[in-house]
Amino acid sequence: MDKLILIDGNGIIYRAFFAMPPLTNSSGVHTNAVYGFTNMLLRLIEEEKPTHILVAFDAGKVTFRHEGYQDYKGTRQKTPPELSEQFPLMKELLQAFGIAQYELEGYEADDIIGTVTKLAEQENRQVIVVTGDKDMLQLASDHIKIALTRKGVTEIEMYGPEQVMERYGLTPSQITDLKGLMGDTSDNIPGVPGVGEKTALKLLHQYGSVEELLAHTDELKGKLKENIETHAESARMSKQLATIYRDVPLTQTWEHMKFSGLQADTAVPALRKLEFKSLLERLSLVTSGEAEVSEQDIPAEELNVKIVTEQNMHELEGALSQIDVLHVETHGDNPHQASIVGIIMSSPEEQFYIPIELLKSDSGRKVAEWFADSKISKRGYDLHRTDLALHWHGITFAGASFDVQLAAYLLDPTEANQEISDLARKYGLPSLPLDEDVFGKGAKYKVPSEDVLTVHLARKAAALRKIISKQEEELRSNEMNRLFYDMEMPLSRILADMEKQGISVHKDDLRALGKEFEEQLDKLVQQIYEIAETEFNINSPKQLGEILFDKLGLPVIKKTKTGYSTDAEVLEKLAPYHDIVQFILQYRQLAKLQSTYVEGLLKEIRPETGKVHTYYRQTIAATGRLSSQFPNLQNIPIRLEEGRKIRKVFVPSEPGWYILAADYSQIELRVLAHISDDERLKEAFLHDMDIHTKTAMDVFGVKAEEVDANMRRSAKAVNFGIVYGISDYGLSQNLNIPRKEAARFIEQYFEVFQGVRRYMDEIVKEAKRDGYVKTLLERRRYLPDINASNFNLRSFAERTAMNTPIQGTAADIIKLAMIQMDQALQDHRLKSRMLLQVHDELVFEVPEDELETMKKLVPETMEKALPLSVPLKAEVSYGVNWYEAK
């Protein structure tokens, strides 16, 4: 028999909010009401096993128009933002649960419930109405039970007509009479003064209804008689007000309310997102079908995994054409130095574990050829790392066609480090033991026995196959196929090539530079100790703070969480007070160069090649940018001359070759001009004007020749601010001016660049509506805090909404340029090699006879990478080292 659970959405979430202790997820969004609601919901599903569920909401976005729920507090009050931010979360969760929700403009949840129960009545269906509002008892009947929440929402009490009679001695329909007499202050139902529940019940037991009572007021006496006669109209009206409307023009049919059990693949990720761990555990009790087994590991026998030896190698060779998933387990953060722990080659029917030594040996030749064949497509997790690790073990890897890690990154670039087990859980697949549990963590890392290892890797491969089909669907529905298959996948191979190639570092010159720094540092240290009249660790901000502020009594400009701030900004301000400060600033600068760029870089040079091989990570930056590690070659000094010298040690790897570098000019502002479609900004770039000068002219309303250095500097800061998601405070800090003045600049900017203002407004609105923002090429970034009540979180999300499409589109563009450049080098049969990417810059090493070609080809390719409504501009230069390529 059908059973419908009908929930008063607003009422329950409101009660849950006040009943539950405050609860926030790790990013500070309140979730307590959603938690309470969900807890109750899961319990009801378990206990009542409904076939249909509908959650009714008041129409309108955040305003409570309905009154019934507010008897809790006794007075009307505005919905706190901590609660209103939970409505979208709740609705999203219901959707993930496959539970119908309904709201209709101009009607309250009560009205919808009244109407649905009326229809159910007519069709002989069973309904449980879940509400905190006693008024609803009027709906009780043989078919309709009212589940009244008590103590918030954790307990419910079920009312049929008998229970109503037991409790009040009234029939359900008399509940309206009761309200008519006693009223309800929170609902603005006046009732009759002086009549409370007791009197009202007594009168109703005697007369049955408001009408009947009013017809017999002559039988009453004293004050009561007077009150009732005076307020007879109020009593009638109050009864009317308390009567639930039951004729809403519904568009939702019975079929829409159907509930066929929670589906783990959507419910699990939704609960995980909310960080409801205890509910996740309960979920297995109420999910249907497949999900029942989802908590279990796949039994080892079912994996059908074979360990490959010289003897049975032919079996693997025979199955090669069936292998559709590959997993290479590596150990070590740096893939250029990673060990290979194990390799699983997996087909839907059987899986093969092949030891790396066997693969390297003569007997493994055929399999190694399979790995190297770019025409054979390989699917797996982090194939970029796989490629590098295998490369340094002498195995060529080619033909990557689907990388699960990369797909997971595109589907949610902010979710950090999504391991295979995390993804299996996300998609409700059979669970995997954690790597941490199999191998141990950090220093305790240990490769388990071959049996254990083999089974673990086979489980991973089996999970990958299923994850891939889920991701294929998700990529397609997010319209990310082009981004994935035509951009990130091909780029992954190009990055690996660049990294394997590496860039030569002139070790002796670097050591010599270190020597120079050393001598200067020694002098500075002595001078600092002398002035301080004591020796201390200058590298310790704590000790330095004590010297500057306690001992020397300099004014405290800024504090950190743990004590005095001693950063460069503070020291600059302190410089006029004391000579020591200049020395400390110089010390800091040199110490940084020495430790990070001389010593750090020296450690990363491979003795065999004299090169550094960075590792570009494609799945870290939330905006779509690359990051660089071991060493980071994206933050080599350039702004100050002392540091810039470091660039002299980056040299071509072949004699007579050159380093050639090309960088995009103002790519982010050009992107902004395109996506905001701002006429003024577009015009500036169409005429290739100096954008900061042009901004100064427009903002300050002066001619080009009237723009002084200071105006240009301010305009430049404003342009940066615009790209970062402007705030008057941020600008005021940057320019060291009062906030009000910064606010004026911004206002003037927006007056002129109205298209930019429109873009900023629109993108934030879009983010609030969709929960994410996109780049030109459909790269997404979710912004869960965009509707947060916490000002900080919300503001941050808003700035991110403004910045990400800009920074992200710029990242898209240079990635396209790299792919096209890689192709161009092949097409032109050039020996030149692409070595580095630094966000808006590409660095090559080029033989002399290709210089002329490359000087044209590189900027042209970069400029054509993605046609926009404004031209892209790339500037090229070259020299005998990276320093000279300026």
Next chain:
DNA sequence: GCACGGTCG
């Protein structure tokens, strides 16, 4: 492992 500070785009 976290806090701080500094380097880049």
Next chain:
DNA sequence: CAAAACGACCGTGCT
């Protein structure tokens, strides 16, 4: 009023 620019990595000190 609050609190603040966007995105990264890495070395040192200290718990």
